[in-house]
Amino acid sequence: MGSPRRHPLLVPALMCALAVLAARATAADGESGDGPGAETGAGDMSVSAQVARLYEDAAVATRQYEAGRQQAEVQRARAQRAEELLDRERREIAVLHEDLGRIARAQYRDGGGLPMAAQIVLASSPDELMRGQHVFSQVNLAVGNALDKSRRAEVRLTADKTKAATAWRTLESRSTQLAAVKNTIQSKLDEVRGQLQGQADVSVAAGACRGAVRLDQPPTQVTGAWVTPVETYELSAGFGSGGARWANRHTGQDFAVPIGTPVRAAGSGRVVKVSCGGAFGIEIVLEHPGGYYTQYAHLAAVTVDQGERVAAGQWIGQSGTSGNSTGPHLHFEVRVTPELGSAVDPVPWLAARGVPVG
Missing domain, CATH: 1.10.287 (Helix Hairpins)
Known part of the structure; x- marks a missing residue:
């Protein structure tokens, strides 16, 4: 200047x-x-x-x-x-x-x-x-x-x-x-x-969702096929962590972010699940090409409907602390099926796709 x-x-x-x-x-x-x-x-x-x-x-x-x-x-x-x-x-x-x-x-x-x-x-x-x-x-x-x-x-x-x-x-x-x-x-x-x-x-x-909230998303700066599910964050509980809140081990990576933070699709795909009840609170599951699924849980709102196709970096919801949550954060999972129990560690999975998390 x-x-x-x-x-x-x-x-x-x-x-x-x-x-x-x-x-x-x-x-x-x-x-x-x-x-x-x-x-x-x-x-x-x-x-x-x-x-x-x-x-x-x-x-x-x-x-x-x-x-x-x-x-x-x-x-x-x-x-x-x-x-x-x-x-x-x-x-x-x-x-x-x-x-x-x-x-x-x-x-x-x-x-x-x-x-x-x-x-x-x-x-x-x-x-x-x-x-x-x-x-x-x-x-x-x-x-x-x-x-x-x-x-x-x-x-x-x-x-x-x-x-x-x-x-x-x-x-x-x-x-x-x-x-x-x-x-x-x-x-x-x-x-x-x-x-x-x-x-x-x-x-x-x-136990019932109120429907997708349509937000005016600014032009995305996404250049790759994959992105982190939130743009800025602090890492909290990681994959495999132990604790009283989980029956076995923590099945995803938590991103500590304030309530209302835009949550992004980690990659292009299709919305296969929008749920508003249970331990995960408000959650979204996406299916991606290649047979992998990603889950976004403890949301405060969703901006997409089930069956909708999304692009990498597109806003799909807003973070919150719904369900079994002790504070505002995004719970992010990578699965080989759309259901709980098939999770893999999301940090190396994202890193292998050119998205380092840390």
Whole structure:
């Protein structure tokens, strides 16, 4: 990023982005998941869409902050480089001053303090006289040029320091505004996450799914045939782990993510199961070419219907903590059949397909 002079539209753009985010967060306060269509899934759609949109707003706010921070860092680095260059020029000038003084003292000792007529008479040769005068004049000129260069560098340094200080003051001001917007977004996000999970718990208790929630997914950046089931995560319980929550051993890999995180199809395939009851809570099972199946469990909502075909990276649900779950996460399994009991370790399975997990 460049200086404010080269990017005059950045500050207005930041202000516009802040205004848009604040307006969207406020508008979200006025929406409700309860309405005439709640029994048919329209309520789910409203809450799920709010969660997805608030995640997007939080990401936009973070990017805007990072843009301002990077600009300020560039300005500070520019001022630091200018100061280092100026220090080097000052040292060079000091050396030139020392050389000039040495020549002047030598000329004085050798008759340099005499009038020009006396120097001409006493000089051993015209060449000697001209050489002495030439050397003195050249060093004197070099010192003068260096001083001019130093003064210009001082002016540049002052300007760069001013720009850097302005950039940091602007960043601090924008950060304060942005923090307020982000807090509003986070507060609303926490609220609608609770609503989303509440609706999921109702579905699980009833043992009946409320239908697919259709979300507007942004263009995917998927380039390979396989992806991780969530984009950002922390790994929790792994395949084969022991614990009181499982009858035998843990049959999948858990990805710790907040409620409402978009869950992606690990690869292209067909939805062979959507279930909303039992230990896995709300779950989806996909069938992939080659005879493998993937399971996505403890969801808060699903965005696909049974029998539907999906692409790698497509949103198929939103994470939650439904069923036998102690906290928000995605339980991900790879199976050789669509049923429980045929699981293989999903981490090396994904790694073999070019998707390292870790």
